[in-house]
Amino acid sequence: MFHLIPAPLHRAALRLAHGLRKRWWRMARPDLVGCCMIGLDDRGRVLLVRHSYGTGLWALPGGAMRRGEDPAHAAAREWGEEIGCALADLRAVAVLDHTLHGAHNTVYLFAGRIAGEPVADGREIAEIGLFPPDALPPARSRTVDTRLALLTP
Known part of the structure; x- marks a missing residue:
């Protein structure tokens, strides 16, 4: 259904909604459950995204889980929605x-x-980049480094 909304209007709505949900979270302090994915290409590069809302920093893709949804299913679903391709050989790394x-x-x-x-949808995801682990962009979320450090060779 969201694909029927023009992309610029959709991005504006996402920015507004993100601001409102941050305020709600500060007031209500709910328990949130989500997933985050580390995608590596055949050359060992890490996929990072820049969202069309929020800080504009490079981050790992992820999103909210639906009530009762299996975490691995949620990760595969979110990856497909945000990145437009599959994430093969999916493995659990940690619960944070x-x-x-x-x-x-x-x-x-x-x-x-x-x-x-990988293809950015131009709505939620403004840009996708593949970066060598030793050459990550300086304008990145602090969670990128801590989460990448959890990968075991």
Whole structure:
């Protein structure tokens, strides 16, 4: 249904919604559950995204899990929605707990191999980049480094 909304209007709505949900999280302090994915290509480069809302920093893709959704299913679904290709050889890396804008956030971290051509949707995802682990962009979320450090060779 969201594909029926013109992309510029959709991006503006996402920015507005993101601001509202941050305020709500600070007031209500809900328990959030989500997933985050580390995608590596055949050359060992890490896929990072820049969202059309928020800080504009490069980050790992991820998103909210639906109520009762299996974490691995949520990771595959979110990856497909945001990146437009598959994430093969998906494996669980860690379960992380932290505070996000005042809310408790549980994040299921997964890693896998990029299968296909990543494409930004131009709505939620403004840009996709593939970076060698030793040459990540300086304008990145602080969670990128801590989550990449959890990967075991």
